[in-house]
Amino acid sequence: IPRWVADYVGIPYRMLGRDRDGADCWGVVRLVYADRLGVDLPAYDGRGFSGRASVPDVANLVADARGAWREVPEVEAEPLDLVLLRVHGQPVHVGVLVAPGIMLHSLAGHDSAVERLDSLAWARRVIGYGRWTP
Numbered sequence: 001i002p003r004w005v006a007d008y009v010g011i012p013y014r015m016l017g018r019d020r021d022g023a024d025c026w027g028v029v030r031l032v033y034a035d036r037l038g039v040d041l042p043a044y045d046g047r048g049f050s051g052r053a054s055v056p057d058v059a060n061l062v063a064d065a066r067g068a069w070r071e072v073p074e075v076e077a078e079p080l081d082l083v084l085l086r087v088h089g090q091p092v093h094v095g096v097l098v099a100p101g102i103m104l105h106s107l108a109g110h111d112s113a114v115e116r117l118d119s120l121a122w123a124r125r126v127i128g129y130g131r132w133t134p
Contacts, residue, residue, distance in 0.1 A: 011112040069130035077129040084127040
């Protein structure tokens, strides 16, 4: 796991949070993309993006960001690619791939953390991967 990831571990979960004082899953993605790639992703804070079932379809929200997300096969996924996941059967959670099979994310009730995608908690929830193309 790259050292820079430690800068994002332990950010408190806050629904619609978009900074280091508190962030939901999209907030963590925005922080990483801004800091590591210089990409200012939309906040979605006025559209109810909370990283939980209140979002009808994360994939559609992410797709209309300023730029484009290109779906990439798992075997081609690289660090800093977006990981789209199901929670309660719905595509409502995102994380950032930080190393092969390892993501950084934030989930309600937990501080941001690094987790393995092949863990019991996530192995059957991965929907796909996306790469930002400005």
